[in-house]
Each structure stands twice: as C-alpha cells, then as structure tokens.
Amino acid sequence: MKQFMDKDFLLTNEVAKELFFDVANTMPIVDYHCHIDPKEIAEDRKFKNITQVWLGGDHYKWRQMRSNGVDEYYITGDAPDREKFQKWAETLEKAIGNPLFHWSHLELQRYFGYHGVLNSKTAEEVWNLCNEKLQQDDMSVRNLIKNSNVKLLCTTDDPIDDLHWHKVIKADETFDVKVLPAWRPDKAMRINKPEFADYMSQLATVSDVEIHTFEDMKKAIIKRMEYFNEMGCLVSDHGLDYVMYAPASDEEIEKIFEKGLNHEAVTALECDQYKTAFLLFIAKEYKRLGWVMQLHYGCKRDNNTTMYNKLGPDTGYDCISNFAPADQLTNMLDAINENGGLPKTILYSLNPGDDELIGTVLGCFQNSDAIGKIQQGSAWWFNDNKTGMEKQMTSLANLGLLGNFLGMLTDSRSFLSYSRHEYFRRIMCNLIGTWVENGEYPYDKENLTEIVKGISYNNAVRYFGFDL
Numbered sequence: 001m002k003q004f005m006d007k008d009f010l011l012t013n014e015v016a017k018e019l020f021f022d023v024a025n026t027m028p029i030v031d032y033h034c035h036i037d038p039k040e041i042a043e044d045r046k047f048k049n050i051t052q053v054w055l056g057g058d059h060y061k062w063r064q065m066r067s068n069g070v071d072e073y074y075i076t077g078d079a080p081d082r083e084k085f086q087k088w089a090e091t092l093e094k095a096i097g098n099p100l101f102h103w104s105h106l107e108l109q110r111y112f113g114y115h116g117v118l119n120s121k122t123a124e125e126v127w128n129l130c131n132e133k134l135q136q137d138d139m140s141v142r143n144l145i146k147n148s149n150v151k152l153l154c155t156t157d158d159p160i161d162d163l164h165w166h167k168v169i170k171a172d173e174t175f176d177v178k179v180l181p182a183w184r185p186d187k188a189m190r191i192n193k194p195e196f197a198d199y200m201s202q203l204a205t206v207s208d209v210e211i212h213t214f215e216d217m218k219k220a221i222i223k224r225m226e227y228f229n230e231m232g233c234l235v236s237d238h239g240l241d242y243v244m245y246a247p248a249s250d251e252e253i254e255k256i257f258e259k260g261l262n263h264e265a266v267t268a269l270e271c272d273q274y275k276t277a278f279l280l281f282i283a284k285e286y287k288r289l290g291w292v293m294q295l296h297y298g299c300k301r302d303n304n305t306t307m308y309n310k311l312g313p314d315t316g317y318d319c320i321s322n323f324a325p326a327d328q329l330t331n332m333l334d335a336i337n338e339n340g341g342l343p344k345t346i347l348y349s350l351n352p353g354d355d356e357l358i359g360t361v362l363g364c365f366q367n368s369d370a371i372g373k374i375q376q377g378s379a380w381w382f383n384d385n386k387t388g389m390e391k392q393m394t395s396l397a398n399l400g401l402l403g404n405f406l407g408m409l410t411d412s413r414s415f416l417s418y419s420r421h422e423y424f425r426r427i428m429c430n431l432i433g434t435w436v437e438n439g440e441y442p443y444d445k446e447n448l449t450e451i452v453k454g455i456s457y458n459n460a461v462r463y464f465g466f467d468l
Contacts, residue, residue, distance in 0.1 A: 016433025359399030
C-alpha cells in the first residue's frame with residue numbers, strides 16, 4: 001500500500017516520475033484564466049485565517065458542504081469562521097475520490113507544511129497551524145503568487161472596468177509578476193437580461209460614446225478594447241450557454257437592440273440573433289488586435305431559483321448542459337472565418353461528452369497563422385479532476401496534437417489554487433509516461449522533455465504572445 005499523497009502521488013511508473021520531477025515540476029506557471037481580484041494583489045492582502053482563504057467565494061466547496069447536509073448558515077451565512085472551517089473539515093473526510101480532497105491536501109502540504117489528513121478530529125490542529133502560518137510575511141498575496149513560481153496571470157475584467165488596480169500593480173517595480181487584464185464582455189451580450197439597458201448606459205459613460213444603436217455600441221466597445229489593449233490585454237473570454245448561430249440582417253439587429261435599450265422583452269431567437277451579430281463583430285476585432293478568443297459553454301446556470309434570489313450567481317447552483325449543438329458551433333466558427341478570419345480560439349465545453357466533438361472541430365479551422373491555432377481548453381470546472389483530465393488529454397491526443405496543448409489554468413478565485421497546476425502536471429506526466437512504458441511512444445528523452453515543457457508552460461507563452 002502506498003503512503004497517502006507521498007512524493008510519487010499519481011505517478012505510477014518510472015518514466016512518469018522522471019518527466020514530472022526532472023521536467024514538469026521545474027517549469028514556471030502562466031495562469032492565463034482566473035478570477036482573482038487584482039485589488040487584493042495591488043494591496044498585497046494578508047488573510048486572517050484559513051477560512052478566508054479556502055471558503056470565501058469557493059462554490060466548489062459550498063456544493064459539497066450542502067451535499068453533506070450543512071446548514072447554509074455555516075456556508076455563506078454569518079457563522080464564525082472557526083465553525084465554518086469545522087463544517088468543511090467534516091465534509092472533506094467524506095470526499096473520497098473527489099478532487100477537492102486532493103487539492104486541499106496539496107495546498108496544506110505546499111503552503112503550510114502539513115502532511116497529515118484534515119478531518120473533523122484534526123480540524124483544530126490544522127486551524128491553529130494554518131492561521132499561525134498565515135501571519136507570516138511570506139503568506140501575503142504577492143508572496144503566495146511569487147513563491148508558487150507564477151510568472152504571469154490574467155484576471156477577468158468587464159469592458160467598463162477602469163483597470164485602476166492593474167495600473168497600480170504595473171507601476172510597482174517591487175512586484176515582478178505580470179498581471180494582465182482579460183476582456184470578458186458577457187454583460188454586453190445579455191440583451192435578454194433586465195439590466196442590459198443600464199449596462200449600455202454605463203458603457204456609454206466610460207467610452208464617451210452615446211449609444212442609441214447597435215452601431216453606436218460597437219464604436220463604444222472598440223474604444224474600450226483599445227484601452228484594454230494599451231493595458232497589455234491579449235486574451236478575451238466569453239461565458240455562453242451554448243455557441244449559437246442565428247444570422248440576421250443589419251436592420252433586424254438594430255430593431256432587436258432597440259428593444260433591449262427600451263427594456264422590452266426579446267424572444268429566444270432574437271437573443272440568439274443578437275449574440276451571433278455580437279460575436280461576428282467582436283471576433284473580427286480580436287483578429288485585428290491579435291487577441292485570443294476563449295469560448296466557455298455547456299453550462300446551465302442558476303438552477304435553484306430560491307437560492308439564486310437569496311445569494312445571486314456563482315454560488316454553486318450550476319450544472320452541465322446536455323445541449324451540444326455541433327452544427328451551431330461549426331457554423332459560427334465558419335461565419336467568423338468568412339467575416340474577417342478566425343482569431344486564435346480556445347473552445348471549452350463543460351460537457352465531457354463534447355471532447356471528441358471539439359477534437360474534430362479543431363481540425364476544420366487550423367492553419368499556419370499559429371501553431372495549434374484552434375485549441376481545446378483544459379478540462380474545465382466539473383471536469384478538472386483526474387478522470388476528466390485524463391479523458392480530455394486522451395481525446396485530444398487521439399484526434400489532434402497533444403504536444404501543442406496549452407495545459408492547465410486555475411479558473412479560480414483563490415491564491416492557493418496554483419497547486420492545481422502540480423496536480424495537472426502529475427496526471428499529464430503519468431499519462432504520457434504510461435504510453436511510453438507500454439511501448440506506445442518511444443523513450444526519446446529530448447522529445448518528451450520538449451512536449452512536457454510545452455504543455456506545462458512554453459506552449460501558452462508562445463500561443464498568447466506573452467512577453468516573458
């Protein structure tokens with residue numbers, strides 16, 4: 001029996017160990033998609049206790065606590081932090097096979113030097129140890145980032161954001177990790193939401209463009225894109241229910257946009273037509289600026305109306321959607337390509353059943369613009385577990401070029417989530433090592449090293465054009 005999460009954790013053969021310890025584990029981290037707050041980096045926040053680091057905003061953990069029958073008072077309510085931590089510890093001891101069990105213990109090992117097991121009995125010991133450690137200077141936000149060997153990270157930012165905190169970070173020569181904005185224009189696409197008109201008013205104010213028409217809105221968006229570009233932005237991101245394709249005439253789009261501005265209801269078809277027009281427009285601008293377009297889709301959000309009304313979005317009530325419209329996806333990408341050329345594009349579906357679909361779509365739009373111009377994103381959200389990662393990488397290897405894969409991202413709001421890169425790299429090295437051990441790929445150390453370095457770090461730096 002192997003020791004619990006020892007140094008060879010998830011590494012089941014000698015090639016895997018060699019690739020991880022000699023190659024993957026030596027590589028820095030570039031986190032090209034996360035949701036951490038740049039203000040906390042600018043102010044170099046220090047956390048008072050482990051609950052603030054672990055449970056604040058982490059809907060992954062919230063879901064599991066609810067599954068363990070924990071009252072909401074101890075999850076998002078006003079319970080004391082020590083009591084919230086206890087409830088999480090009691091939940092974690094039942095999370096056998098869950099990635100949260102692995103992530104939590106990797107974080108305890110790497111950041112707090114704790115190699116025991118967190119459960120209801122050890123919660124007090126871990127609480128005291130972590131809280132004492134968190135008071136040290138090397139546990140401030142900036143030091144957590146630097147000590148995790150992170151060279152660059154991209155936050156997630158709305159077009160109306162003034163990027164003030166990015167300016168503060170950029171001007172501070174004492175912090176040498178690059179923190180770049182990433183463009184997330186979801187609110188400009190949600191014409192079916194009641195707050196759409198108010199958002200257009202805010203966009204008009206920050207862009208100094210009066211918005212009365214769809215054409216006006218495009219001018220305002222372009223002005224904001226130019227501002228983001230000046231601030232070093234190279235990445236966009238869209239959160240979609242699904243990738244739609246519903247073309248409409250310019251006149252039809254203007255009428256739909258007018259309805260949105262006037263707080264009038266739009267039909268499902270009109271919503272898709274507007275979003276199609278928006279994506280066609282914005283993708284052309286991404287191509288012009290050299291930005292990467294990320295499309296996250298396949299999620300059905302906010303399924304518990306009672307809790308949505310109480311807590312709002314992103315609180316743990318989302319699920320995988322079984323709607324995987326391959327025709328819509330390919331037609332949309334083809335229309336973008338015809339409308340000015342596809343930018344570099346990363347496709348993420350929350351439905352793991354879409355892996356093979358995406359793998360075949362990629363090959364339809366690759367060209368010499370970039371190595372691996374169209375990418376399948378890493379196993380995302382409900383799939384960033386051992387099974388999901390192995391499935392995604394195996395599918396990509398079967399249908400594309402795994403050696404050009406961009407590797408892991410945190411997609412997290414936590415400054416301790418960089419251990420997820422280690423988790424991913426161990427799984428990746430074990431997968432490749434197993435193929436070599438089985439005689440399915442030659443033991444060519446030089447080539448294997450290049451592949452592992454690429455997936456861990458180099459491919460993303462090259463693909464996004466990061467200056468590192």
